[in-house]
């Protein structure tokens with residue numbers, strides 16, 4: 403695993419945790435502190451956070467597969483600068499311009 407993959411994985415895992423914490427509100431005083439974020443009583447996660455979480459999961463999957471850093475559209479390298487700026491990016495800068503919703 404390359405340096406950039408290790409860095410990206412750490413960053414993505416941190417952000418995934420932060421997002422998951424957001425959907426698992428801390429129990430109020432006197433509440434059930436052991437309640438997990440996955441329980442039925444958890445706050446619904448926002449669409450934006452769910453999308454981001456999905457992108458993060460996908461990027462982590464690509465790191466595991468060894469296909470991380472490769473543009474999904476053209477198959478070219480994403481570039482270090484882009485990966486540092488947007489670790490979960492699917493497309494290179496050129497291709498993201500052709501996909502308005504892609505990051």
Ligand SMILES: [Zn+2]
Nearest residue numbers: 473476494497
């Ligand atoms: Zn591309």
